[in-house]
Amino acid sequence: MISGGPKDGDSNRARKTSSRKLSNMEIVDHMVRTGPTLSFGPDDLKGLSDTTHNDALVIRALVANYDVARIFVDSGSSINVLFQETINQMDLGEYKVEPVVMSLFGFTGHAIRPTGLINLPLTLGKDRTSKTRIVSFIIVDAPSAYNAILGRPAMTIFMAVASALYQKLKFPVGNEIGEVQGDQKISRKCYVEEVRIEQKAVKVGHDDRPGPRGREQVNLLEENTPMTAEEECEEVLICPPTGSVRVARTIEASLKEKLINFLNENKDVFAWTKKRHFGPEKYAVIQGQVEELLKAGHIQEVYFPTWLSNVVLVPKSSGKWSMCVDFRDLNKACPKDCYPLPRIDQLVDSTSGNELLCFLDAY
Incomplete structure (x- = not known):
């Protein structure tokens, strides 16, 4: 089970707001969706190598026009996952990767920081019973036997129903039913490989080898250690x-x-000053303005957390955002200017006798 990520907003406040809205929603009985009934029966068991199996549902589909195999259909996941190794094999230059703040959590409670979020077209089914929708994938840079994970968001967008027993994923396409058949052979291979990956990760996690700086690493979170109040x-x-x-x-x-x-x-x-968090809309504005400054050569990336300063978004009269930097801590540490600002009446008097006065904008 995977939870976390930017579901219902990329912040704890957004999630709480979404939860309150959900609790206040009224059930509307007259809003009934039209379409075929999705069901499974004995005919769906045909073609299975073992009808008494407990294999996971692993399918293949088109992701951004790439034929991607080893896609794990997981109704317990609150997000859709696309692994970094899979993206590295795809040419997705036209698609923008957005930043993600919230971490992902597995059933053990361990956190993983996502690389970003990307919206890609996903096609399920074939021929006339195929269906394409834009799906948001969380990019995760971690070893996995799977190329992608389809969670509840994708199932909702396609109005799909999955059955591991029947090894099928069904979804409505107009008045017809589209379906994707699972691959039991690939599913079992992925399971064996995934267990091997997890066992290797556990061994590495309990190793006492020197850390990146040649110093002893302290294992702060042993297994089954509860969080402390x-x-x-x-x-x-x-x-x-x-x-x-x-x-x-x-x-x-x-x-x-x-x-x-x-x-x-x-x-x-460690950055000992507090980082300010923003919503997804403001993060997109900040990312765009930073990219413009980098492209113009006005700023450059450095690794110096001592004077790490937060940015501040100030609304303009036009409705757009202006990005500023909070340099209050830096100003406190800088020596004060002992020369006062000139008096405005002296500035006006100094223009006497001149034909022109130039107000040069330093922008």
């Missing part, structure tokens, strides 16, 4: 006045000492 934590200063972190009071003394030493040694890789 804030009131059960104590504040620990990290090389004052750098910042502070909260550590569980119940943690062992030896592990606590290793943890604090580890954070002190790596304090330069």
Whole structure:
């Protein structure tokens, strides 16, 4: 089961708003969709190599006109996933990748930060019973036996019903029914490969080899370790006045000492100032203006978190957004200018005797 991502908005506030709207919705009985009835029967079992199986439903479909195999149909996933390795084999230059803030969570609670979000045309079925819709895929850079995962959003868009028992995905196409047949052989291969990948990840996660800087890594989240409430934590200063972190009071003394030493040694890789979050619309505006500044050569990318400053979007009278940078912390650390601003009456008097006055815009 996969949860998280930009479902109902790419922020916790947007999700809460969506939840409140859903709880206040009224059921409208007279709004009945027309179309064929989707059902499964004995005829759908024909062609299966084993009718007593418990194989997952793995299909193939056209994604952006690419024939993509190993697509896992997962009704337990709140998002659709397209893995980075699959995208690397596709030429998707015309499609824009949007940023994603919210992390993804599996049933174990481990978080994965997505690479981005991309909207691609997905075609299910063949010939006259085929159906194409624009589907939002969350890009994940992680090893997987599958090329993509179709979750509940895709099932809703296609009004599809999946059956792992019958190894079919059915959806309405006008007054007819389109369907996609699963591949049991590929499904079983993917299962074996996925288990091997997960076993390898578990072994790597419990390895005590040196970290990227040749230092001892501290495994902060062992298996079955519950999250700690804030009131059960104590504040620990990290090389004052750098910042502070909260550590569980119940943690062992030896592990606590290793943890604090580890954070002190790596304090330069943390941004100790708070990052400001925006909604999807504002993130798109920020990304566009940053790309324009990079293209013009006005700014360049650096890795220097000491003076990491948030951007601020200010609404214009035209309804558009103007991007500014919050340099208040930087201004506080800069020496003050001891020369006061000139008096406006002196500026006016200084123009006396001149024929022209130039107001040059430094834009």
